[in-house]
Amino acid sequence: MVKHWKRLGLVTGLSLTLVAAGCGADEEGEDAGGEDDNGDAEETEEDEDDEDDDEDDDTSGEASGNYGEDVEYSITGIDGGSGVVQSTEDAIEDYDLDWDVQTSSDAAMIQELDNAYQDEEPIFLTGWTPHWKFQEYDLKILDDPENSYGDAESIHSIAREGLADDHPDAYQIIDNFQWDEADMEEVMLEIQDDVDEVEAAQNWIDGNEDMVSEWTDGVDEDAGEGESISLSLVAWDTEIASTNVLAQVLESVGYDVEQNQVEANYVFASVADGDADASTAVWLPHTHADYHEDYQEDYEDLGPNLEEGAQLGLTVPAYMDIESIEDLQEE
Numbered sequence: 001m002v003k004h005w006k007r008l009g010l011v012t013g014l015s016l017t018l019v020a021a022g023c024g025a026d027e028e029g030e031d032a033g034g035e036d037d038n039g040d041a042e043e044t045e046e047d048e049d050d051e052d053d054d055e056d057d058d059t060s061g062e063a064s065g066n067y068g069e070d071v072e073y074s075i076t077g078i079d080g081g082s083g084v085v086q087s088t089e090d091a092i093e094d095y096d097l098d099w100d101v102q103t104s105s106d107a108a109m110i111q112e113l114d115n116a117y118q119d120e121e122p123i124f125l126t127g128w129t130p131h132w133k134f135q136e137y138d139l140k141i142l143d144d145p146e147n148s149y150g151d152a153e154s155i156h157s158i159a160r161e162g163l164a165d166d167h168p169d170a171y172q173i174i175d176n177f178q179w180d181e182a183d184m185e186e187v188m189l190e191i192q193d194d195v196d197e198v199e200a201a202q203n204w205i206d207g208n209e210d211m212v213s214e215w216t217d218g219v220d221e222d223a224g225e226g227e228s229i230s231l232s233l234v235a236w237d238t239e240i241a242s243t244n245v246l247a248q249v250l251e252s253v254g255y256d257v258e259q260n261q262v263e264a265n266y267v268f269a270s271v272a273d274g275d276a277d278a279s280t281a282v283w284l285p286h287t288h289a290d291y292h293e294d295y296q297e298d299y300e301d302l303g304p305n306l307e308e309g310a311q312l313g314l315t316v317p318a319y320m321d322i323e324s325i326e327d328l329q330e331e
């Protein structure tokens, strides 16, 4: 795709007229009314199948990607300790951009997205999937030829040393906990729809008893006997969903579960130091590579709880006329 983009950039002059006549009008029409929507969707798919040049010309066209000034050369980010913000800083360097990342929180970033989206204004986000924002808003992840955001990755669970001996049943459940993107998204979406986190987790559990019974296979109903288990997480929506589900399952067999919402580095430090028992929040091999390298000697990596379904990326509303990070411009 990207190679094509470079090559096809040379023929831009030739086909730009066609694009301006076709796509440009389509894109404006897209938001104006439902009538055009169907036609657009079909055309876009055909275009992609048949030839890449329409789309590619879009990105290399004069107006494409020219959003720097509108957004004050700023990317709307989440917490500074997150891997996605760190990857965005890498991207700024890799693509030689004079942009910066504003840090805030997952919730605050979504609020900014919502504001921009209402007015169809440009906005650049530190995005990742799975995340309900892709269901609620029409968004796209920009191409990343330099791979600053890494490839698809997995989300791992980690446990403190000694957990298997101290709380073998809890350890088994945490070790067995595994689901996929659709499961995680279901819980996230419900929470987003104002269902309480605990209730959303319980609803998912009720609808997935077979899967849950595999995690608790052979564990007695009252195995926990009121013992405490602490789980560390950052208040990212993905981890709020996974931690609540795991917590509910542990509680269902008698454990008393405490959730510690902390900053990213403390997720790793707390499990490494034994201050927390476990976490489901470790994105590997890319997002949390640095934290993992620093602390992995002191905790146990239990492997993926979500396999290869996760991806970071610079994310924009679909109405923006830009496809690749390469097209971010200074002026």
Ligand code: PBE
Residues within 6 Å of the ligand: 078, 081, 082, 083, 084, 085, 128, 236, 238, 239, 264, 281, 283, 287, 312
């Ligand atoms: N996230 C969600 C985290 C990992 C989980 C993508 C925001 C991060 O970037 O560190």
